[in-house]
Amino acid sequence: MAATKSDTITEEEISKVEEGAYKSTPNKANDNIGFCSSAPVVTIAQKFIAEVIGTYFVVFAGCGSVAVNKIYGEVTFPGVCVTWGLIVMVMNYSVGHISGAHFNPAVTITFAIFRRFPSLEVPVYIAAQLMGSILASGTLALLFEITPKAYFGTVPVGSNAQSLVLEIIISFLLMFVISGVSTDNRAIGEMAGIAVGMTILLNVFVAGRISGASMNPARSIGPAIVKHVYKGLWVYIVGPIIGTIAGGFAYNLIRFTDKPLGQLTRTGSFFKSASAPS
Structure with missing residues (x-):
């Protein structure tokens, strides 16, 4: 096979390389790679993909267990609770080291408020979470015959107010646990997935029969968009966000600090302490 131009190296070029004086001709193609090949863009793209995949399987498995139980009746309510806890735990350990395994716009917003997460990445994460939820809901709608029953x-079984209060309480607990196991250096980081998964399992046991135990706006918005069921949807957007912010605030109040309480409770000092390492 004939040698190409790139295969031909003269003795003069070799000597220049050995002397450290040779400089390759600039490659215009490499210069044109530009923005999309930069490390920050690649990193945020990886996080985006991780959040899409993670949220997809959380909703696919969790909502799938709900659909299968309602259609075939073999999963049972305790089985649904266990499924939600297990899938969150599994996906936490799968992509937590890449994106932080939020899978939840309320968690992302709360982390950003308390300076545990870059504010500029919030829209990217929320878009990924909604995309994952909508794709998973669409998949379930194609695989199963989803009747209204x-x-x-998630649709409130009782009043909207009852479901709203439940969503606030269980979202508070969820974020309180997440703050403890993932933002405090004194916690055992390897146990974060188990702690969060078990918290969701317990919350579904308590509130699942009444509010659906969403704790996650994306989890509720995806099915609502796919099946066009918007009854009480605002409850599952407002409730989790209020609850997670309150949960993050509560944990930051008890986080170890050497500052006096009066200084800690000032708005500026509080958020600075929240962003400082434990």
């Missing part, structure tokens, strides 16, 4: 989204 088999709807796998």
Whole structure:
């Protein structure tokens, strides 16, 4: 096979390389790679993909268990609770080291408020989470015959106020646990996935029959968009966000600090202490 131009190296070029004086001709193609090849862009793209995949499987498995139980009746309510806890734990350990395994716009917003997460990445994460939820909900709608009785989204069984209060309380607990196991250096980081998964399992046991135990706006918005069921949807957007912010605030109040309480409770000092290492 004939040698190409790039295969031909003269003795003069070799000597220049040995002397450290040779400089390759600038490659215009490499210069044109530009923005999309930069490390920050690649990193945020990886996080975006991780959040899409993670949220997809959380919703696919969790909502899938709801749909299968309503259609075939073999999963049972305790089985649904266990499924939600297990899938969150599994995906936490799968992509937590890449994106932080939020899978939840309320968690992302709360981390950003308390300076545990870059504010500029919030829209990217929320878009990824909504995309994952919508794709998973669409998949379930294609695989199963989803009648109104088999709807796998969240609709208040009682009043909107009752479900709202429940969502605030269980979201508070969820974020309180997440703050403890993932933002405090004194916690055992390897146990974060188990702690968060078990918290969700317990919350679904308590509130699942009444509010659906969403704790996650994306989890409720995806099925609502796919099946066009918007009854009480605002409860599952407002409730989790209020609850997670309150949970993050509560944990930051008890986080170890050497500052006096009066200084800690001032707005500026509080958020600075929240962003400082434990």
